[in-house]
Amino acid sequence: MSGENIFFQKKGLPRQNHLQTKMKIxxxxxxxxxxxxxxxxxxxxxxxxxxxxxxxxxxxxTPWYIRDAAIKSVRKGYTSYSSNRGIHELCVEIGIYLKERFGVEYDADQIIVTVGASEAIDLALRALVEPGDGVLIPSPSYVSYLPLATLCGGRPIPVECREEDEFKLTPEALEEAAKQGATVLIMPYPNNPTGAVMTKEDIEALLPTIEKYDLTVLSDEIYAELTYDTEKVSVASVDGYYDRTIVISGFSKAFAMTGWRLGYVAAPKAVTAAMLKIHQYTALCAPTPSQYAGIAALKEGREDNYQxxxxxxxxxxxxxxxxxxxxxxxxxxxxxxxxxxxxxxxxxxxxxxxxxxxxxxxxxxxxxxxxxxxxxxxxxxxxxxxxxxxxxxxxxxxxxxxxxxxxxxx
Ligand SMILES: Cc1ncc(COP(=O)(O)O)c(C=O)c1O
Missing domain, CATH: 3.90.1150.10 (Aspartate Aminotransferase, domain 1)
Structure with a gap:
């Protein structure tokens, strides 16, 4: 923004007042x-x-072997768009990674490589939510769910998670909130900001309520590798969830790759196809050098068990x-x-x-x-x-x- 102002001053053009506009926002x-x-x-x-x-x-x-792969890809001149979905090899690698680490199976065509998990959250909400639909958001939670649900015309419904429940999402709290009418439940575990984790048993306990209200689950698993005392779990791997769950994750946290803007979403095919329509018109594709970095992160990482x-x-x-x-x-x-x-x-x-x-x-x-x-x-x-x-x-x-x-x- 300061750059713009300098430009206007140099050319003797009027300074722009960025706080006021006649444009209709x-x-x-x-x-x-x-x-x-x-x-x-x-x-x-x-x-x-x-x-x-x-x-x-x-x-x-970011670990050197990952940076090095991106540098090599740029040296080789791999600087064009990738396919909208992402480089096929990366989608395959994500599928292998999810199967090996989380026991959940996705084919390459169920996966979209996104501009961070952030874009994946946006895609999923836009693909699912119609104006007026209730979106259940555990509270406290990551800051982007509520505004992104609101931007689709959705009706955010907070689900209170209490300190005495270790900030977990309980069936009682879910029932109370779901009564208000909702179509989507966001499951953000391990949680930012509370660090709360939902075990397989905790997730199983929610299923009757999820089925009762026929909720689609949007599971943000960006911190899944950073699970300390219990087994890492993907919601989609728990019995009864796969067909109603969209899994969101990415490279930012586990691989220390925040600036590369690389994430992904995996879902049942029809939902992936709907999200791909939005992704191809908005992001087109995730940055190509980052995708090459992502391939190395998973493929070479696998060789030494992600040391x-x-x-x-x-x-x-x-x-x-x-x-x-x-x-x-x-x-x-x-x-x-x-x-x-x-x-x-x-x-x-x-x-x-x-x-x-x-x-x-x-x-x-x-x-x-x-x-x-x-x-x-x-x-x-x-x-x-x-x-x-x-x-x-x-x-x-x-x-x-x-x-x-x-x-x-x-
Ligand atoms: C829970 C959660 N989801 C998603 C994101 C965004 O991740 P990304 O950098 O992949 O867009 C963050 C970032 O802090 C986060 O805490």
Whole structure:
């Protein structure tokens, strides 16, 4: 944006006022709130010496063998569009990966390679939701589900997930919300921001309610590789789910590939065909060099049982145990989260809600955490701390948080 202004100034053209326009902007878009995370991190961006436990992205660089494959593909001149669905070899590799790691079978033509899991969520919602349809969204949850459901004219219905239930989705909470009339259920596990994981038994327990209300399940499994204490589960692998589930995942978190914008969606063929219609007109295809990187990530990764992914996971696990211990010692109550790389801690003992706590901490000690209400009303008295950052940074952040809370240094 600043680039544009410089251009206008140099040419002596009038400066554009970006806050006002005569253009008619879609009312639904106007109603959508900017992300509560971004809003907070615009402030953090003005503080270069702030310590951030805010961002939801790996602090690791993409493993070299993956980067190298992308470089080689560019050297060879593979720089054109791929087929809309994605490079066939990548779709095949995704199918093999899902079968080996999660025991769920998809043919290449049931898969679309997308611009991150973000595009996959959008495609799935647009393919499924008609104006007025209810979309059940566990709360707290990742920030994009509600606005994307709203953009399709859907009616987002929060399903409250309580701390005492380890933030899991329970059949009771689902029943209560589904009564309001819904066609789609989003299942975002392991969960951002709570780290909650749904075991096979937890998922099985929801099936009677899902069948009763004939819900289609949109399962966002982007953190599935980052499951620590229990077996990794894909919802589609649980009996009764395959035909009613769309699986969304990607490379951003497990392979530390956020900037490559590479994700995928797998579904029953008719649903994939519907999503492909939208994808071919909007994204056309995912970036081709990223797709070559993705092929290497899966194919070469398979040769050593995804050692690079497992090494990163083990490091997250060490940090997880440290930060959960330190948070509880400060009175910021939290359980050991079963997945992802976030701790969702209660600020109740401090007498502050999550937003007041986070703003105060940032101003006093320059430590950035995310207010829990960014993920829905249910997160109001919590903060999200990401442990996708080094143990040294986590230790320094804890030292500053203790000072903020007037506690002696441990
Ligand atoms: C639950 C969840 N789904 C999807 C995404 C987006 O992933 P991608 O980078 O693949 O678009 C994120 C990113 O933070 C996330 O937390």
């Amino acid at each position: 879609n009312k639904i878009v106007q109603q959508i709130k900017p992300s509560g995370i971004r809003e907070f991190f615009d402030i953090v961006a003005t503080m270069p010496d702030a310590l951030s436990l805010g961002v939801g992205e790996p602090d690791f660089t 690079a992914v497992m090494d990163m996971r083990d490091e997250y696990d060490r940090r997880r145990r440290y930060i959960v211990g330190a948070a509880n010692e400060m009175g910021l109550r939290c359980r050991l989260p079963g997945g992802a790389f976030y701790v969702f801690a209660s600020t109740a003992s401090t007498g502050m809600d999550g937003r007041t706590f986070a703003k105060g901490l940032l101003a006093a000690e320059k430590v950035a955490v995310v207010p829990g209400d960014a993920f829905g009303e249910a997160g109001k008295n919590h903060i999200r701390m990401s442990y996708a950052t080094s143990l040294d940074v986590l230790r320094e952040a804890v030292r500053r948080m203790r000072r903020y809370l007037g506690l002696p240094q441990a």
